[in-house]
Amino acid sequence: MTEKDNKEASKATVLRLPIYLRYLKRIQKEGVSVISSTRLATDISLNPVQVRKDLSSISSGAGKPKVGFKVQELIFEISNFLGYDNTNDAVLVGVGRLGTTLLNYSGFNNYGLNIIAGFDTNSEVIGKTIANKPVYDISELPSIVKKHSIKMGIITVPKENAQKICNLMINSGIVAIWTFSHIHLKIPDNVVIKYEDMGASLALLSNQLRTLLSKK
Amino acid sequence: MTEKDNKEASKATVLRLPIYLRYLKRIQKEGVSVISSTRLATDISLNPVQVRKDLSSISSGAGKPKVGFKVQELIFEISNFLGYDNTNDAVLVGVGRLGTTLLNYSGFNNYGLNIIAGFDTNSEVIGKTIANKPVYDISELPSIVKKHSIKMGIITVPKENAQKICNLMINSGIVAIWTFSHIHLKIPDNVVIKYEDMGASLALLSNQLRTLLSKK
DNA sequence: TAGATTGTTAATCGATTAACAATC
DNA sequence: TAGATTGTTAATCGATTAACAATC
Known part of the structure; x- marks a missing residue:
């Protein structure tokens, strides 16, 4: 089932990989x-077996008993698996506060x-350059996406407009969407989507906080 | 085990509640x-049974067969469960780009x-007011946190300083930490933490994108 | 060699989904 | 009443963890 150089990893594993990296x-x-899975696991509060399983699921190189894993090698393998080497180009729609922050964020x-x-x-931002990235009128999106064969789109518009922008992206050839608008979007089967939901994170944290406080 | 008015919900459930809300x-x-679980589930691409289970796990009020759930009631119950009624006060440390965006974000x-x-x-931001929120020198954090009995802290500083800030918060009485710094923080058992990791989200999305493209 | 560490199989845990009786 | 919808029990699926043989 699993072919070389094209390994599969569980969703949970993929979410942990950037943390390892x-x-x-x-x-x-x-x-x-050189690092042992035991040490790595302790340092990031995970289970060592889980770490080894994650690593073995994506890496062909093996760790050495008594020694551990070569750091250099692991970095290479994980980056490779996650596709951090061959960069994904993306466009962002919605240059408001959040959009501007993302454009400025160099860590991507x-x-x-x-x-x-x-x-x-908004004509006030169109024509500007933010962190060397030009801001265009939305009407230019299809041609630019097609020209550069861009596959990924980031949505940071108010939720009322999110579906419209989503449709526009998909019609222009985008197949992966990362949305920060808090609304469920209707998409065809052949498009992948990731909802970035800080509200959900926050809910979990404040729920834990309540549990914590009520225990006292 | 489960007492009235103090229900427990699984982690997965808590993450879905804000979406329902x-x-x-x-x-x-x-x-x-009035809304049926069937309809709700369809509209947000979830399983109806899951929705009913989630709702029943937090709500005492019941849905009516053939009819559904009262929207008003559900909103009340979920808000109540998540503690959105009795607001959590929080402080934020690190008034850079991301910190400023969060201070400005009214949706919280x-x-x-x-x-x-x-x-x-940074003396350039200290003394400023962002969205009606004052920016103080970090040295004032302990006294302000204590004075207002603040339990939650948000960390948006560069990762080099995150642990230091984390310690300061905990020493000042904060017991819930929401961190945007990409580094694992050491905390005592009685403190809860939530890592906001856009890198992990992105990893998942680009992994799905790769799978998608390789299938074609 | 001895023992720390790996990689994997089996057991456990938790979450999702299927099946179905209850009911408005 | 008939049937759509609920709530719950049982079955399934997926992810984590425990146990342990292999090995450097």
Whole structure:
């Protein structure tokens, strides 16, 4: 089932990989070249078996008993698996506060994401350049997406307009959508979507907080 | 085990509740007063049984066969369960781009979160007021947190400083931490933490995108 | 060699979904 | 009444963890 160089990983695993990667990059900087799964797991509060399973599910290189894993190698394998090497170009629609923050955020490079332009309907931002990224009128989206064969779109518009923008993106050829608008979007089967929902995160945290406080 | 008015809900359920809530508020605005779990589930691409289980796990009021659930009632019950009624005051440390965006974001009210102040070490932002929230010198954090009995802290500082800020918060009496810094923080057992990790989200999405593209 | 660490199989845990009786 | 919808029990699925043999 699983072919070489095209391994599958569970959703839960994929969510942990960037955490491993960040950790590995950090210790590499500190001069560490070999790490045991036990140590790695302890340092990020995870189960060592889980770490080993995650690593073995994506990596062909193996760890050495008694020694551990080569940091360099793991960084390479994880980056590779996550596709951080061959960058994803993306467009962002909705250059408001959040959109501007995302355009400005330089850390996305580390995740293989490259936002090439922003789009909006507001003439006050159209024509501006934010962190070297031009802001175009939304009407130019289809041609630019097609021209650069862009597959990923980021939605940071008010929720009332999110579905409209989503449709526009899909019609222009985008097949992966990352949305920060708090509304469920209707999409065809062949499009993938990820809802970024800080409200849900916050709900979980405040729920835990309540449980914590009520225990006292 | 489960007492009245103090129900427990699984982590997965808690993460879905804000989604239900948003949906319910939207349809209420549109004049809908009764909704079936079937319909709700379809509209947000979930399984109806799951929705009913989630609702029954937090709500004492029941749905009526053939009719459905009262929208008003559900909104009340979910808000209540999530604690969106009795607001959580919070402080935010790190008034950079992301911190500023969060201070400006008005939507947190809907989640029962009220950021009362920002803190930083940068004299350029100290003394400013962002969206009616004062920005103080970090040295004032302990006294303000104690004075207002604040339980929640938001960390938006560079990762190098995150642990230091985390410690300061905990020493000042904060027991729930929401961090946007991409680093694992060491905390005592009686503190809850939620890592907001856009990198992980992005990893999942680009992984799905790759799978999608390779299938074609 | 001895023992720390790996990789994997089996057991457990938790969450989702299928099946179905109850009921408005 | 008939049938749509609820609430719950049982079955399934997926992810985590425990147990342990392999090995450097």
